[in-house]
Amino acid sequence: MLAYALGALARRRAKAVALTGGLALAVALVAAVLFLADALRGEAERARSAIPDVVVQRLVAGRPATLKLGDARTLSGIPSVARVEPRVWGYLFLPSLQGNVTVVGVREGAAALSVAPNGALSAGRDLARGAHEMVAGTTLARALGLRVGDGLQLPSASPSPLLTLAGTFDSSVELYAADVVLCDEADARAVLGMASDDATDVALTVTNPAEARVVSRTVLDRLPGTRVVEKELLGRVYALAYGRRAGLVLAASIPALLALLILAWDRASGLGPDEKREIAILKATGWSTKDVLSAKMLEALLVGAAGTALGLALAYGWVFLAGAPGLRPALVGWSVLYPEAPLTPMVDFAQLVGVALSVLAPFVGLSIVPAWRAAGTDPMEAMRG
Amino acid sequence: MLFSLPVVLVAITAHARHARARRSAEQPAIVQLAPRLPSSDLALSGGARWLRMPSLEEPGAAFADGPALPDPDPAGGAMAPPREVWAAETRRTK
Structure with a gap:
């Protein structure tokens, strides 16, 4: 069966190469965006553990403004706050x-x-x-x-x-x-033009991080009108920021994804006359419908697996070996001082299997439909064309 | 062809694991510097002051540097944030 499927792909080499290439490019684009967004979230999370538990800012007319050192002293007596540090x-x-x-x-x-x-x-x-x-x-x-x-x-x-x-x-x-x-x-202070009793914000270190929410409420009671940023909530900020950018890039790549759907539609919309004749010959020589479907499914599986593997390998190499040229500025933002440090992949086996299955399952599933239809027709009629 | 997918999956997983282990060895340097920084935000948008520390600044004015400036980071992407983040927040605020 495997030999037949490989032979069939070799006979229709151009179509197999086009399908594999198209599938690989679409998978590479989607997977690269996911890999990059995950890596950025991972980097931000890596430093989050070491920053202060709570940051207090003053907002004036909806904009951040400086605090006074006296405000920091107001916060120093809060239970479970180990350290109050006005920052400049x-x-x-x-x-x-x-x-x-x-x-x-x-x-x-x-x-x-x-x-x-x-x-x-x-x-x-x-x-x-x-x-x-x-x-x-x-x-x-x-x-x-x-x-x-x-x-x-x-x-x-x-x-x-x-x-x-x-x-x-x-x-x-x-x-x-x-x-x-x-x-x-x-x-x-001299460079930024800040007065000696001004602070940009106040960082609080809490002895028990689980009490950060309670500390935040106390801060708001003591300094009404301030904005309190908890370290734990920053995880949500990163998830939002990079998830949102990944979503935008994926939305911008809809044409490429449409190409994948068109390829899949090509599989679903019917077989060429050669393929129909081939199925008819197989049926005439004693192959059951189940055998024909298995052979066609194997054929699709071979193309799908190769295309998905190539796409994932391309995406990984693009992001982590080549530094995601073309994609990185779109996803991470722009800057005149662009950090050149490489990103660390956060992808694991389960995620990779998830991506692979979400591509392979519909691709193989769609390839069954036309084969089923062709296998159901009378072999003599199909051979006559 | 059939085995190319498992081979690629295993190869990527192994390489990613190795890269993570290498990065973990650099964690002491990150832990040393991070407390001095305003936030753990990445230095990816230094040219735009409203994006350098997105977690800390200008929560209500994403594009306050000029009227009618194109929004460089508009809300509403096609990809939702991880469900568990919202779930955890819901539990916390109950």
Whole structure:
């Protein structure tokens, strides 16, 4: 039976190649979007475990505004809150890059950064307190033509110090820090033009993360009008952000998916005269309808399996080996400081089987219909055409 | 041809598992840096300040940088978020 199916495919080589190729391209497109969205969600989730449990922001007229340090003191007595940290960070437009960088002030007492493999730095060292230094992403340093030891005056409305590049981030954290400039909190205030008693937001560390919701309610009671972002809810943000973008890209690829449906329709809408004659000969030589259907199903299974396998392999290679050229900007957004770090696949065997079955099952199922119809006709009549 | 699919599935699974293990070895570096960052959001849209930290900023004004700007990240994709995320949230808010 298998030999017959392979022989039949060899006899109609052009059709088999066209079907396999079309199926492979459609599977590759859909699978690549799913692989990429999963990988992005996975990367965001990887850092989520290490960020503060609750972040408090002030909203004025629906827009984020700075908080006062006194607001942070208001939150310090909340039960189960181990640490209250007013943070200073913000964006700075660099005309030379035509893009924003994220300037983050590092408070005194923050855990030191070390050099890779176990640290976040690839070159140089962490900031020395009060030395007007900065640590920047490799992508940003390269874009600005900076090397460790070089100085940079960031554009600012208020007088700000010349910052010396003390270190650059390792590629392992590039996805989170490609556009980040870390500096002393006082330097960040000067660069961002923030008053000494202002904070961008307040980060709370909760001793029991399960109580974050209760802490959030207490924060809202003590500081009405603030916006509280819980770490746990960020998982939903990532699911939404990347799921939504994946949905948009998939919607944009509907023409390609339609091509797949047309291919499937080609299988369902009927057999060519050659195929009908071939089935008639098989019936005339003693093959039962069941045998004919099994042979045709095997034929479709061979084409479907090869097309799906090729499509999945193409998608995987496209996203994780080639870096998803063409697809990555559509799904992850645009930036002048684009992190070049490779993505880590999050796909597992069950997901792959799911994708494969969702393609193979309808493809094989549809191929049975015309074969059933042809197998039911009188062999003599079919051979006469 | 028939065996190409299982071979590809197993090969992709093995390669992905290996890549994840390699990435896990870099977790200490991520854990070291993440507490200093405003959020765990990826630095993928640094050119657009409303998208750099989507989890933290401008919740009600996705395209506030100019009137009639094209929305770079419109709502309503064809793919829904994972069901379990909503389910977990429903349980939490009950």
